Amino acid sequence: QLQQWGAGLLKPSETLSLKCAVYGGTFSGNYWSWIRQPPGKGLEWIGEVNYSGASNSNPSLKSRVTISVDTSKNQFYLKLNSVTAADTAVYWCARAPSRGDGYYMDVWGKGTTVIVSS
């Protein structure tokens, strides 16, 4: 089970910060992902982090994204800086059991709506 939380209303240029806690199952051995969906649009993969802290992100967001992990708390985090209205979306955390062809998201959080508005 994944439980996520974070600020839902931001002003342009601020930093989006979301947290996701993992309850049950194995924290190590999985890849922990962030995905978003702007209103009325499709899904966009933001990035991932593994147990050891190695992260990877969508090239389109790479310069603004930081994904990190705290294994002592079984939590992982998303920071997206310099947000604009285009970052308004529902954000989900999710679990992927492996990378490569086996990278599918089988457990999802409930989602956090983030609105960027002045």
Added chain:
Amino acid sequence: SYVLTQPPSVSVAPGKTARITCGGNKIGSKSVHWYQQTPGQAPVLVIYYDSDRPSGIPERFSGSNSGNTATLTISRVEAGDEADYYCQVWDSDSDHTLFGGGTKLTVL
């Protein structure tokens, strides 16, 4: 970069078979995963590794993948199948994953 192409919409009568396609260059050489998303909800994995079903997903959901097209097939469609469906693959060239644009399934 790799691109996945889905039809924006598919319509089907109850009890019939719906086929949702996902096109990509040599997609048959990749593993394709499919998600169902109803309004206001998180996506749910319905097919992984082209044709495997997670536990709890009805046998009516099946998948195939060959050449440049992967297909999600929903047999004996029910009203509750009305949703958006997304395909997803891993692009090894760019080392990241991506989704298709999504297909809205309407049950007539």
